[in-house]
Amino acid sequence: MSTRESAPPKTSWKRYAADFIKAPRQAKAALIGSLLLVAVSPSAFSALTPYVAPAYAMKTGTTPSDAILLFVTVPLVIGPLLLPVVGRWVDRRGARRVAIPAVVLYAITTAAIPLGAGRVWLLETLLIVASVFGFAASLGVVFKIISTWFPGHRGIGFGLVGVTSSVAGAVLSPVFQWLVNGDTPAVSSAVSAHPAGKPSGPPPVSAADPGVFTGLGWDGVYYVAALAIAVVGIPAVLWLVSEPKVTPTTGPKLLEANLPGVPFRQAIRTRAWIFIVLLLTFVSTGPVSIRQNAVDFFGQNGIDSATVSLGLSVLFSASVVGLLVAGTVLDRARRPWIVAVLIATVPVGLALALINGGSLALFYVAMALLGFATGAESALGPALIAKYLGLKSFGSMQGLTLAITGSALALAPYAVSAIQASSGSYTPALLMLVGLTGIAVVLAALLPKYPRPWVMPAPAGDDVPSRPTPAS
Secondary structure: OOOOOOOOOOOOHHHHHHHHHHHOOOHHHHHHHHHHHHHOOOOEEEEEHHHHHHHHHHHOOOHHHHHHHHHHHHHHHHHHHHHHHHHHHHHOOOOOHHHHHHHHHHHHHHHHHHHHHHHHHHHHHHHHHHHHHHHOHHHHHHHHHHHHHHHHHHHHHHHHHHHHHHHHHHHHHHHHHHHHOOOOOHHHHHHOOOOOOOOOOOOOOOOOOOOOOOOHHHHHHHOOOOOOHHHHHHHHHHOOOOOOOOOOOOOOOOOOHOOEEHHHHHHOOOOOHHHHHHHHHHHHHHHHHHHHHHHHHHHHHOOHHHHHHHHHHHHHHHHHHHHHHHHHHHHOOOHHHHHHHHHOHHHHHHHHHHHHOOHHHHHHHHHHHHHHHHHHHHHHHHHHHHHHHHHHHHHHHHHHHHHHHHHHHHHHHHHHHHHHHHHHHHHHHHHHHHHHHHHHHHHHOOOOOOOOOEEEEOOOOOOOOOOOOOOO
């Protein structure tokens, strides 16, 4: 399947944008369906855990760190581990056949989470299972859908996935806070005031005023989340999500047999994929560690929590810019060195955070740099895998990559917090992060040259993928 053309010539931005806008109707519908799946994915619903974890800790007497381990760390470590298997199913059977049962089970298991109240083992099991189906119904399928429908615009398509996740998180964050806590005062201060023992009870609410909404609590909010998954996700899969049909070839009646690219067993041994996984794993540890420990870390420099909250808004806003910039640049770039430039903002941002002595200017610049890299990093993985390895085993390779990098995302903030607790300072942890992210930049600079673009087989019937521009 080495039907590949020569290196693509440059084309104008106007032609690039016009080709994307003129994509076939089915391609646009599939993109919209994919983005709707992302909007109700565990990535978007991560805006729920900052409010669920402290509410659970207050109600049960669990320490905040144990609550974070229960609701965040363990589900996010185990949830993506089955993505390589999901990707394999997608490669062999198609995205829609995998997404339909996955999204239904995602809604059911999310609704079942409140049943674990009072039994930690059952609650953790339900959180893990919901995370597994959630990732399978979203990240397990959307990258393959975009790759096949938009061969000339994969970078911007992958960027839109990250933009959707970021925007959904920003919009849902205050909604989830209100659903969990209602009109009562915020609970975070009560939790932080009792880090080692049983937290104090919930903020008092006047029993004489029945009009005060006291919130649904940590458990009741999951019924609303499950309803959103069912109402948004199931119709998106049934009516919007699809893949282009390709001309059948002789051999196994499997979708992967008709797609160009490197087989899975060969792909995982390539220098390109090994470097991609390592650089993404290393570079992802920096922004997420700063984000999760921001209040305590910057508080030691005299920056209050309200200012930190504004800085996090800057980070999320910059991540949207990073997603769009990285997506469009990767679609048009002819050399991989641009990847090193994009992710070099991480060690620079970490260094600025480390030397910050209370300067608000350095604080905002550091958060903007880390946010830009967060967005860029989200688009890099799938775009580079498609460029180097093609589509034959794309779902499997992307799933395996997400499983590895997802574990780093879940463990890094906890490790940084643990190092700070043992040493009394964030400096050792941040120096380690600067070193790791610096290695990621070096690995990006050492990426091999891009191969000639993989050419999609002729489509069957009227299902025509977005025709790649000469630069695809």
